[in-house]
Amino acid sequence: MSKQPSRSRHLIDPEVISAVDLFPTTDLSESVLMESRKKQSQMLPQIDITQMFPVTFEEKTVPSYFGGPDIRIEITKPKQPKHDKMPLYYSIHGGGMVLGSPVGDRPGNAALAAQHGFCCVSVYYRLAPEHVQPSQLQDCYSGLKWCVEHAEQLGIDPRKVALVGSSAGAGLAAGLALYIRDQKEFEIHHLRLRSPMLDDRTSITADHPYAGEFVWTKPSNYFGWKSVLGHEPGQEGVSEYYVPARAQSLADLPPTYISIGSIDLFIDEALLFAKQLAFDGVSVEFHVYPGYHHLSPMFPNAHYSQEGAKSSEYALLKALELL
Numbered sequence: 001m002s003k004q005p006s007r008s009r010h011l012i013d014p015e016v017i018s019a020v021d022l023f024p025t026t027d028l029s030e031s032v033l034m035e036s037r038k039k040q041s042q043m044l045p046q047i048d049i050t051q052m053f054p055v056t057f058e059e060k061t062v063p064s065y066f067g068g069p070d071i072r073i074e075i076t077k078p079k080q081p082k083h084d085k086m087p088l089y090y091s092i093h094g095g096g097m098v099l100g101s102p103v104g105d106r107p108g109n110a111a112l113a114a115q116h117g118f119c120c121v122s123v124y125y126r127l128a129p130e131h132v133q134p135s136q137l138q139d140c141y142s143g144l145k146w147c148v149e150h151a152e153q154l155g156i157d158p159r160k161v162a163l164v165g166s167s168a169g170a171g172l173a174a175g176l177a178l179y180i181r182d183q184k185e186f187e188i189h190h191l192r193l194r195s196p197m198l199d200d201r202t203s204i205t206a207d208h209p210y211a212g213e214f215v216w217t218k219p220s221n222y223f224g225w226k227s228v229l230g231h232e233p234g235q236e237g238v239s240e241y242y243v244p245a246r247a248q249s250l251a252d253l254p255p256t257y258i259s260i261g262s263i264d265l266f267i268d269e270a271l272l273f274a275k276q277l278a279f280d281g282v283s284v285e286f287h288v289y290p291g292y293h294h295l296s297p298m299f300p301n302a303h304y305s306q307e308g309a310k311s312s313e314y315a316l317l318k319a320l321e322l323l
Helices: 018-022 030-043 102-116 135-149 168-183 200-204 218-229 267-279 303-319
Strands: 055-062 071-078 086-092 119-123 156-166 190-194 256-261 284-289
Touching: 055 102, 055 135, 071 102, 071 135, 086 102, 086 135, 086 168, 102 119, 119 135, 135 156, 135 168, 156 168, 168 190, 190 303, 200 218, 256 267, 256 303, 267 284, 284 303
Parallel strands: 086 119, 086 156, 156 190, 190 256, 256 284
Antiparallel strands: 055 071, 071 119
C-alpha cells in the first residue's frame, strides 16, 4: 500500500524539520503507552544541573490539601540571590496528560534561576489513565499552595508568582489559574502557556487540513483527553478546571503569554483562547511561529525559538515587575 503524501511537510520551517524524521509520528494508545513512557524516560538525560549552573537542587515531598497522596516537587534556587525575596516560577510538565516528568524542564529552570534569581519549582502530578481528574488539578494546586504558604521558608515573594506549562502542562496551568482565581486563597501574577492543550473537543472535530499531522496527532490527543477525563471527550458538563477552553469567562486571569506553532494541532484552540482573554479584559501576548510543530523547542538556536525565548522572558519579568 503506497504511503499517503504529507499534508503539511512543505510548511515546516527548515530549521525544525529534522525532528519529524528523527522522531517518527506514532499515534498514542493504551497498547503503546507503557513502551512510550519507557522510551521517553530513556531519552531524557539525567543531567546534574548543579554542575552546569550556579544553583542548588532539592527534591521535596509535600502534603496534598485534598487528602490525596503526598506530592513530589523539585526546587531549584540560585546560589547567589539577586533579590531579598525570590520570585516563584512554578512549572507543570507536558506529556499529553499520560506521559512525562519535570526532568526535561530542569536545565531551563536552572538557567532562569541563575540568570534572573528565580526560585523554580516543578511538580510531579499523577498521570492518566491510572488517575483521572481532579487528581491532576489537586496535585498541581497542592504543590503551588504549599509553596505560597511556605514562602518564608523558601525565601520567595508571594506577590511575584508565575505559573507556566507546556502542552498538557499548559492546559493544566490554565485550568489551575481558573481554579486559583475562583478559590481566592492566593494569587498568581503571570501565566505562560506554550503550545497549550486546552480543549478536549479538538480530538473529536474534523481534521485540520494542515495542523496536527506531526508529533502530537488527533488520535494521540483523543487518547490523552479520554484518559484524563475518564470518559469520551466532547461531553457536556465538563469542568473548566479540567478543560480551560470550556470556561464561560477568563476575566481576572493574570497577564498571559501564549506561543504556538502554525502547524501544531492546538493552533485553533490557542487562537480562540487568546481571543477570549482579550475579550475578557486580560492582558494577553500571543505568538504564532510559522512552520513550527510540537517538537520545535528541541531547536533552541532556531530563529523563532530565540525570538520566543526573548519575548517570553520579557513578558515574565514585566508581569512580575522585575524589569
